Amino acid sequence: MTTYVFHARDAIRYRFPTHTNDLLMGREDAATSEAFFVILEPGEAPPFHVHPDAEQVFYVLEGTAEMTVREAGGPATVALGPGDFVRTPPGLYHAVKNTGTGRFIYLSIDCFTAGPAAGEPTWDAHVHAMCELNGWDFDAVKLGPVTDGTGALDTTQAGA
Numbered sequence: 001m002t003t004y005v006f007h008a009r010d011a012i013r014y015r016f017p018t019h020t021n022d023l024l025m026g027r028e029d030a031a032t033s034e035a036f037f038v039i040l041e042p043g044e045a046p047p048f049h050v051h052p053d054a055e056q057v058f059y060v061l062e063g064t065a066e067m068t069v070r071e072a073g074g075p076a077t078v079a080l081g082p083g084d085f086v087r088t089p090p091g092l093y094h095a096v097k098n099t100g101t102g103r104f105i106y107l108s109i110d111c112f113t114a115g116p117a118a119g120e121p122t123w124d125a126h127v128h129a130m131c132e133l134n135g136w137d138f139d140a141v142k143l144g145p146v147t148d149g150t151g152a153l154d155t156t157q158a159g160a
Contacts, residue, residue, distance in 0.1 A: 003029060011037065013143040014127055017136060019046045022146060026123035027116040033109055034116075034123060038096075040065065040104040045097035047134065052091055053117050054110040060084040063104030069094045080104075 006029070011022035020039040027034040038046075038058070048068070065080045070093035080086065080096065086106075088094050090113055098104040120126040124142070131138045 006035070008037075009146075011146045013146050014141050015143050016046070016130070016141055017134075019044050023123055027110070027112070027120075027126070028122040032112045032115055035107065035109045037061075038106050038108050040096065040098035042098055042101055042103075044104075045095055048093055048095040050091060050093045051088070051110065053114065054112045055090055056088045056108060056110050058086050058106040058108040060086070061105045061107060063098060063102055064100035065096050065098050065104045067094060067096045080106075 003025075006025045008022070008024065011024055014021045014023065020037075020041075022037040022039065023034075024037065025033070025035040040046075040063070048070075060080050060082050062082060066077050067080055067086065068075050068077045069088070079099075096104070096106075120129055127141060128138050130136070131141055
């Protein structure tokens with residue numbers, strides 16, 4: 001049966017050394033997208049990275065941060081806060097760093113321009129590739145279901 005509604009209470013938590021992702025909808029569940037909450041504790045930032053095959057859009061729910069992008073004229077940095085909507089087109093190197101004293105949370109949606117990459121057809125395949133690239137242990141990163149069923153709203157695991 002096709003799933004049309006994805007609940008935050010069913011999120012799967014991935015705790016990377018640099019940030020947390022609560023997966024809401026994997027790329028295997030849709031034709032051209034995936035969705036997840038990104039949770040950054042104070043000072044955290046995922047590595048500077050690029051999505052060559054996806055446009056990423058996200059909506060800031062909580063906290064303050066800075067996003068740095070690499071443009072033709074050099075890097076540019078912009079402040080982010082609740083209510084901001086961000087778009088990073090395919091091929092744009094970017095990073096977001098929590099600059100506040102509390103968590104920074106945003107709902108992120110990756111929109112694949114030609115469908116998910118053949119080499120990473122599932123979210124877990126993508127996470128395996130990220131772990132290999134960064135020297136992280138997949139089994140330590142994938143924590144499983146968010147225990148209290150609240151997705152990014154859970155305060156007990158985000159800083160684990």
